[in-house]
Amino acid sequence: MSADPTRILLVEDHAFTRDGLRAAINLEHDLRVVAEARSGEEGLEVLARTQGSAQPVDVAVLDIGLPGMDGIQTAAEMAARWPSVRLVMLTAHDLRGEVLAALASGAQAYCLKSADPDLLLLAIRAAAAGSAYLDPQVAHHVLGGIRAPNAASPLTTRETEVLRLIADGLGNKDIAQALGISVSTVKLHVQEVLLKLRAADRTQAAVQALRQGLL
Template structure:
């Protein structure tokens, strides 16, 4: 029997998933959590085999909760985490995988795909929706950020890291504010991120702003 914990902040979604999965042979829903913090606590209390984790939840989101569960806060051996969400940006996919998630499926996936993903993750394998798998392959094929960021883009990113606004960056570099926005969009695309915070974090992790 595969024991499941469902973590989602929408009661209707939790109830729907619990109803669907409870009817599947070999699956048992042992707990439901409405946010990431509760997911970690209930995972420690109920010791599920797999945690179905949404990404966007109040208080503690799915990525942070996955990190804590993978780090052993829910006990050892750590439950396997399968992200089940409506979001599929490169930034979110990578953040979840880096946090320790064993799989990433979309809520719009057929029930059979979700059930198969649960069984795969419980067996120690990974599970990725076709859309997510394609995004990861495309990301791996991109040149490393170190080889594609220009000197000006690095300069802009360094000022972003220092807390400068677009207007302040434009003044500091003697360029137009629209040019700053263009540089930022190119930086986001090259790094595969969606916002300034993640761009700076990833750049620091890879030593681009040293």
């Protein structure tokens, strides 16, 4: 018997956008939109009803620019009241401050509305699995400011350099060339970064570092 699909709450004030998101998500056998809201306040009301039921919401997909209580405020409230609900932030903007605020609010994933629908599906699945996801269109813009380790950082200077180049989109071979070290040494540094930040993958490592104020 196949597993139950991931149950999703859509919080989006524009009906056209909401219809498109629902259609794209419901095409997938492992994902299902089970509730919708047009504002942050309504989204909180929906979760207050569903989370005590036999079919609780697993993932909430929120527009960052909601009327009234915006997506960041809503995400922070959801994270505080229902920590089991994973949060995916959806926005038309790639502003660094906005992205960092979204991640700080408790969101596990951040995706642009202009991105390919497959990326949103990837973000939802990553969040549902407990991983982090940052839209590749904004990863360089947001994480490219990494320059030196924070005094309290568990990362060495070299590990921070490796993480900065990962954020710039470089693979292990290019990182090795940029730093003048071997690919095997790069792999060791990446392993150490993931271990120290308790991250499952490179994107999650960058997100964890942002949340801990290490970047």
